[in-house]
Amino acid sequence: MPDVVVVGAGPAGLATAHTLARAGCAVRVLEAADAVGGRMRTLRADGCLIDTGAEMLPSAAGYPATWRLISAFGLDADPDAVPRVRxxxxxxxxxxxxxxxxxxxxxxxxxxxxxxxxxxxxxxxxxxxxxxxxxxxxxxxxxxxxxxxxxxxxxxxxxxxxxxxxxxxxxxxxxxxxxxxxxxxxxxxxxxxxxxxWRTYRDGMDTLTRALAARLDVVTGYPVTRVSTTPGGVRLDSPAAPSSRARRCWPYPLPWRPRCAPTPRRTSGPSPPPAATPRCSASPWSWTGPWPPPVCGGGSPPSSRPRRTR
Ligand SMILES: Cc1cc2nc3c(=O)[nH]c(=O)nc-3n(C[C@H](O)[C@H](O)[C@H](O)COP(=O)(O)OP(=O)(O)OC[C@H]3O[C@@H](n4cnc5c(N)ncnc54)[C@H](O)[C@@H]3O)c2cc1C
Structure with missing residues (x-):
């Protein structure tokens, strides 16, 4: 069972999942569509790239978090990969x-x-x-x-x-x-x-989301229709499959900064690049935001700070 389920494999969901994975969580991303990218998705047909939503991104001053990820994944190593829009x-x-x-x-x-x-x-x-x-x-x-x-x-x-x-x-x-x-x-x-x-991605606006997804546990074709809290964690229902379970399900953007034990417990695929701001603490989970954090499913917030259990 994953520690955290993120619903939606658009840029925000995948960046959140990446941050949580880097913090040592076992994360699963559930995506309704049959591919990642959300409104930054790119279709590929007859050798053409068709960006279905976003088409450009500003410089690092405008999108600092996006550019941190682009650099961390080496996507800008090739100067033509994220070219200026002529x-x-x-x-x-x-x-x-x-x-x-x-x-x-x-x-x-x-x-x-x-x-x-x-x-x-x-x-x-x-x-x-x-x-x-x-x-x-x-x-x-x-x-x-x-x-x-x-x-x-x-x-x-x-x-x-x-x-x-x-x-x-x-x-x-x-x-x-x-x-x-x-x-x-x-x-x-x-x-x-x-x-x-302003710039664009030579290989489609989904370039960053594909790079993130390649290092994460992502399930596509999985529309989540209901999220409910259960004594053991969180239950997610979908017509695509029997219900999934997770210990936590958080809305994003995260209202707090996750911290984790120094050693990631679980990774899949190639090692992710170093996080921009890794922060560790002795306790498995703690957060700097207001308490209690919001919980999914409309249930009551936990009465004590959640601990990551194994
Ligand atoms: C026409 C258009 C042009 C744009 N142009 C630009 C641009 O040039 N530059 C730029 O930077 N930004 C642009 N944007 C904005 C950019 O696309 C969005 O800001 C960005 O995609 C938001 O990311 P997100 O992850 O929050 O949401 P989304 O990209 O919408 O991703 C949400 C994901 O969650 C999934 N999802 C939702 N509900 C469920 C559920 N119940 N179960 C499972 N999965 C679910 C969706 O299928 C989707 O994949 C544009 C947007 C549009 C619509």
């Missing part, structure tokens, strides 16, 4: 693509925006640069309260919203400007910087 973003307007959107050159060439909107783009960028506490890892700290992305850009030229912000928010995150929170958007935009530095 031309980066273009704005579709008047029947053709206008390149250089979101980079300094675009302010000169226009990049599909009239002069008033370009001026407002500069004003918007200056405002973001001056804003403190814009941290993609802590978007809740952004000083934007309950503002939506639509609120954030309302004061500017409407073309900025319609031809730049809306396509970025919808294309990158699947967000609706009237409902998406401004904080995460502003934090990501500021950290991501010029689109001239």
């Amino acid at each position: 031309g980066a973003l273009a704005v579709w307007r008047g029947g053709r693509a206008r390149p250089h959107a979101g980079r300094p050159l675009g302010l000169l060439t226009g990049a599909g925006l009239p002069p008033g909107a370009r001026l407002d783009l500069l004003r918007f960028q200056t405002r973001l640069n001056r804003m403190r506490d814009l941290d993609p890892d802590h978007p809740e700290r952004a000083p934007l309260g309950m503002a939506t992305v639509a609120d954030l850009v309302r004061r500017y030229h409407p073309d900025l919203r319609d031809y730049l912000v809306q396509p970025i928010a919808a294309g990158f995150f699947g967000w609706d400007l009237d409902h998406a929170a401004a904080g995460p958007f502003a934090a990501h935009l500021k950290a991501s910087g010029s689109t001239g530095g």
Whole structure:
């Protein structure tokens, strides 16, 4: 029986499982689809790669955790494996693509925006640069309260919203400007910087998720339909198979940092690369987040700190 089951083999679930495995847990990942990747999945047909969702990733300043994993797995050892996107973003307007959107050159060439909107783009960028506490890892700290992305850009030229912000928010995150929170958007935009530095994966946007999955125990075609707490741990039901069991099932992102005994108990496949921040403690499990942690299945939180049992 695994110590922890992670539901979902998208980038977040696999990164969580990797962290837990590095901390010494026996982890199993259950994925409903028939392949890993989630919204970063890539289909392969007739020699073509078809990214079904995500298509680009910003530089390390924008996605520090992703780039730590990319480096840890050596995915960037080949300089062509995570290349810059030539031309980066273009704005579709008047029947053709206008390149250089979101980079300094675009302010000169226009990049599909009239002069008033370009001026407002500069004003918007200056405002973001001056804003403190814009941290993609802590978007809740952004000083934007309950503002939506639509609120954030309302004061500017409407073309900025319609031809730049809306396509970025919808294309990158699947967000609706009237409902998406401004904080995460502003934090990501500021950290991501010029689109001239944005990259993609030569071998498909699922490159990192495939690398993670290759080192983990992942079961695909396994939709979890119910998670319930049991005296011995957690039970997961699926029409795909008889119920699975685990000692713990945690939602992600983990609200605490797992620590573990120094020697991993179980690994499968090739040895994973060193964790970015291995932290060990004498006790098998402890966490730095608020107590009690949330538990799956709506059950009561455990009355004492859980111990990993064998
Ligand atoms: C159109 C589009 C374009 C995007 N473009 C970009 C981009 O260019 N750059 C970028 O960085 N990001 C982009 N994103 C965002 C990026 O894809 C997501 O942020 C990322 O995939 C989220 O990862 P996740 O693991 O949280 O969720 P997901 O990727 O959604 O993964 C969740 C996984 O859990 C599985 N699952 C869910 N419920 C169950 C269940 N009950 N049982 C078993 N399995 C389950 C799902 O099948 C899925 O595989 C884009 C998103 C979209 C939709």
